[in-house]
Amino acid sequence: MSIANEQAIMGFLTDATICIGCKACEVACKQWNQLPADEQQAPFTLTGFSYDNTVDLGAETWRHVAFIEQERQSDVAWLMVSDVCKHCTHAGCLDACPTGAIMRTEFGTVVIQDNVCNGCGYCVPACPFGVPQLGRDDGGSHKCTLCYDRLRGGLVPACANTCPTGSIRFGEVDELKQAGLRRVAELRAAGEEAYFYGDDRLGGTNGIGDLHAMFVLNAPPERFNLPSRPHLPRRNIRPAALATSAAALGFALLAACAFKRTA
Amino acid sequence: MTKPALPDHCGPDGYYGQPAIHGPHWNWLVIGYFFAGGISGGAAAVSAAASVFGDSREARLRDHGTLIAFIALLPCPIFLILDLGRPARFLNMLRAFRPSSPMSMGTWGLSVFSGLEAVCTALIVLRWRFGERFSPPRPVEQSLFALNGVAGLFLAGYTGTLLAATAVPLWSRRPWLLGPLFLSSAISSGCAATSIALHAGNSDSHEAGAGPDALTVIDTTSSIAKAALLAGWTTALGDVAGPVVSGQRGRIVREGCVLIGVVAPLAIEAVSSRSTRWQRAGRIAAATLSLAGTLALRYAVVSGGAASAADPRATFSVTR
Numbered sequence: 259m260s261i262a263n264e265q266a267i268m269g270f271l272t273d274a275t276i277c278i279g280c281k282a283c284e285v286a287c288k289q290w291n292q293l294p295a296d297e298q299q300a301p302f303t304l305t306g307f308s309y310d311n312t313v314d315l316g317a318e319t320w321r322h323v324a325f326i327e328q329e330r331q332s333d334v335a336w337l338m339v340s341d342v343c344k345h346c347t348h349a350g351c352l353d354a355c356p357t358g359a360i361m362r363t364e365f366g367t368v369v370i371q372d373n374v375c376n377g378c379g380y381c382v383p384a385c386p387f388g389v390p391q392l393g394r395d396d397g398g399s400h401k402c403t404l405c406y407d408r409l410r411g412g413l414v415p416a417c418a419n420t421c422p423t424g425s426i427r428f429g430e431v432d433e434l435k436q437a438g439l440r441r442v443a444e445l446r447a448a449g450e451e452a453y454f455y456g457d458d459r460l461g462g463t464n465g466i467g468d469l470h471a472m473f474v475l476n477a478p479p480e481r482f483n484l485p486s487r488p489h490l491p492r493r494n495i496r497p498a499a500l501a502t503s504a505a506a507l508g509f510a511l512l513a514a515c516a517f518k519r520t521a
Numbered sequence: 522m523t524k525p526a527l528p529d530h531c532g533p534d535g536y537y538g539q540p541a542i543h544g545p546h547w548n549w550l551v552i553g554y555f556f557a558g559g560i561s562g563g564a565a566a567v568s569a570a571a572s573v574f575g576d577s578r579e580a581r582l583r584d585h586g587t588l589i590a591f592i593a594l595l596p597c598p599i600f601l602i603l604d605l606g607r608p609a610r611f612l613n614m615l616r617a618f619r620p621s622s623p624m625s626m627g628t629w630g631l632s633v634f635s636g637l638e639a640v641c642t643a644l645i646v647l648r649w650r651f652g653e654r655f656s657p658p659r660p661v662e663q664s665l666f667a668l669n670g671v672a673g674l675f676l677a678g679y680t681g682t683l684l685a686a687t688a689v690p691l692w693s694r695r696p697w698l699l700g701p702l703f704l705s706s707a708i709s710s711g712c713a714a715t716s717i718a719l720h721a722g723n724s725d726s727h728e729a730g731a732g733p734d735a736l737t738v739i740d741t742t743s744s745i746a747k748a749a750l751l752a753g754w755t756t757a758l759g760d761v762a763g764p765v766v767s768g769q770r771g772r773i774v775r776e777g778c779v780l781i782g783v784v785a786p787l788a789i790e791a792v793s794s795r796s797t798r799w800q801r802a803g804r805i806a807a808a809t810l811s812l813a814g815t816l817a818l819r820y821a822v823v824s825g826g827a828a829s830a831a832d833p834r835a836t837f838s839v840t841r
Contacts, residue, residue: 355617376613376614378614382544388542480541497685498696502682505705
């Protein structure tokens with residue numbers, strides 16, 4: 259891969275159907291990005307009966323492998339997928355950031371500049387997917403950078419590089435989207451349950467646009483704690499601001515009448 | 522081999538009950554800012570109205586409103602800076618101007634309001650100290666107070682938009698009701714604080730039996746609007762209203778915001794306004810309760826947002 263003048267938009271396609279839950283992506287991400295160990299509730303926590311000790315994406319976990327235990331007729335089956343920042347086409351965190359710390363890179367990814375972030379924390383509830391989080395110790399907001407430093411150096415992101423099954427693919431967003439849609443069509447043709455997560459039907463809905471980190475899922479998104487049809491929070495500014503302005507106008511009229519009447 | 526029993530919380534939806542989104546870290550500092558900033562913006566708006574619409578008899582109301590706005594404004598930047606994860610970098614807020622971020626717009630609005638409010642306060646203090654010697658022409662002064670009132674209304678109202686522009690179900694579900702709720706409660710708290718200042722300082726400012734004065738009309742109307750919007754908002758929230766209608770926080774909303782904050786002050790005002798002897802004490806008591814109710818509302822809405830974000834069913838009910 260080379261960085262040309264016309265830089266292509268890069269992203270991930272993560273395929274739940276071929277994830278084996280090895281968590282190599284979590285480890286590679288932590289190693290490359292020098293992330294500290296997760297804050298642990300005492301005692302040490304695992305979700306369900308599985309091996310998920312990181313539980314959620316957060317300031318210290320930028321790849322999170324979800325383990326979902328499904329009851330079958332005779333035993334228990336696992337669903338697994340490696341969750342990550344979606345690097346949205348229209349990103350709630352980027353809209354919300356008041357300092358300009360969160361930026362759109364030449365790869366189309368969304369990166370928090372740690373030397374600018376002042377830890378206001380507004381990007382945290384502004385993300386429809388629950389990705390950014392304030393660090394315990396340094397007070398700044400953190401999330402996946404899609405390995406911006408590695409991309410600048412012509413390398414593949416650490417998680418995609420280490421994934422042993424090809425569940426995490428890195429490439430141009432347009433190609434990955436086509437590949438993901440093809441994969442879903444194949445699985446459905448074979449009678450399997452499959453969903454493409456990351457377009458305007460699922461995941462990239464209500465103003466968010468296509469996700470630059472897409473998923474092939476073998477269960478409804480909510481099973482993986484992913485919202486089906488999230489909203490871009492910025493869209494609420496207009497109704498809230500218009501209604502507030504109307505109320506302010508109402509106040510002005512009320513005040514004018516009150517003072518004239520009592521004058 | 523026997524089949525292992527799955528945990529109870531491993532239902533058909535969600536991931537072991539884990540939150541689907543991240544809640545805000547905001548604590549009493551932000552609650553305090555919303556409360557103090559609301560009082561400040563509301564009082565400045567009332568003061569501006571007295572300056573623009575009122576005659577010379579309303580000069581006391583105008584002056585007290587602006588001074589209360591100034592005092593309430595003082596802790597606001599301190600609350601906001603201490604709330605930052607990296608307080609030393611608070612000036613980074615002013616390195617971007619971003620209409621897509623209500624927090625960016627709010628920072629700029631607060632900055633502009635602080636400047637105008639300082640000028641208006643200075644005019645009042647100069648007049649008290651030196652008479653009319655340093656007073657600008659009346660149209661200039663009225664324009665300054667009017668601008669300050671507009672900036673005050675912005676400060677009083679933008680916080681509702683700030684909460685609405687998130688993924689938190691409680692805050693984002695009904696943006697067109699949350700914004701006016703924040704504005705009306707800010708105006709009612711600005712009226713209440715100004716009323717305390719007016720009546721604590723002077724016992725014969727308003728004569729009983731002469732009909733309600735303008736401040737009381739605005740106070741009463743904004744309090745009723747606040748209660749009506751709160752009822753409408755919690756009803757319109759539907760299945761994501763839980764954090765503000767049930768449990769302890771539900772009690773705080775019903776008894777703190779509505780009963781203590783709106784019903785009791787209106788009753789006290791209605792009874793005490795008939796008596797010359799009790800009017801002043803009644804006004805102060807009513808205004809104090811009204812302020813307590815608005816503080817309860819700020820607490821309930823901010824802390825309720827964290828509870829709402831922690832509930833994946835609430836998130837999924839608005840994203841299906």
